[in-house]
Amino acid sequence: MPVEGLFNTTIDLLGKSVDLRTRNQNLISSNIANAETPGYTPKKLEFEQQLQSAVKKTSNRGMHSAGSSATPHPAHIPLRGGGGERISQVRGTVVETPAKTPGRDGNSVEMENEMSNMMQNQVLFNASVQLLAKKFEGLRTALREGK
Numbered sequence: 102m103p104v105e106g107l108f109n110t111t112i113d114l115l116g117k118s119v120d121l122r123t124r125n126q127n128l129i130s131s132n133i134a135n136a137e138t139p140g141y142t143p144k145k146l147e148f149e150q151q152l153q154s155a156v157k158k159t160s161n162r163g164m165h166s167a168g169s170s171a172t173p174h175p176a177h178i179p180l181r182g183g184g185g186e187r188i189s190q191v192r193g194t195v196v197e198t199p200a201k202t203p204g205r206d207g208n209s210v211e212m213e214n215e216m217s218n219m220m221q222n223q224v225l226f227n228a229s230v231q232l233l234a235k236k237f238e239g240l241r242t243a244l245r246e247g248k
Contacts, residue, residue, distance in 0.1 A: 110188070114156070115233045117188050121148045122226040124193065129219045132210050139206035143215065148193030155188050 125146040132143035200209035 112233065112236050113188050114152070115229045115236070117152065117191060118229045119226060119233065121146060121152070121191070121193050122222055122229065125222050126219065126226065128195065129215055129222060132215050133212070133219070135208075136210040136212055136215075137208065139208055141208045141210060142197045142199045143210045144195050145198050145218065146193040147196055148191060151191045151193060152188065155191055 125148075128144050128146055132141075132145075135141040135143075200211045200214075203209035
């Protein structure tokens with residue numbers, strides 16, 4: 102069995118989400134740390150659309166292109182995206198998010214927005230980690246009962 106088929110797609114998707122949310126948290130932390138740096142423009146990692154696209158393209162193509170001859174269940178999240186793109190290949194894009202009214206020194210960090218972004222990112226990170234933990238607990242239970 103190939104390594105990519107060892108775990109189900111949900112684990113791959115959640116793992117990638119945790120990775121990307123960690124990168125985004127680091128960018129948000131950097132924005133907060135540079136709140137008083139003249140000329141600094143805050144940044145964030147945009148990845149949700151890329152991740153959704155990788156999932157949707159696979160749904161449209163079906164699992165046949167992923168090497169399986171079985172018809173997938175419509176509720177399953179596929180592993181591969183269009184053109185050979187995989188969930189594991191999603192990297193996100195770092196974009197600048199300047200404030201509408203930068204300060205006199207050119208700094209456009211708005212602390213309220215950054216703190217809000219940090220809290221939202223942290224909640225989604227925690228949810229992904231909890232779902233991963235549940236998935237692994239299910240695998241552990243299945244392994245114990247299979248003995």
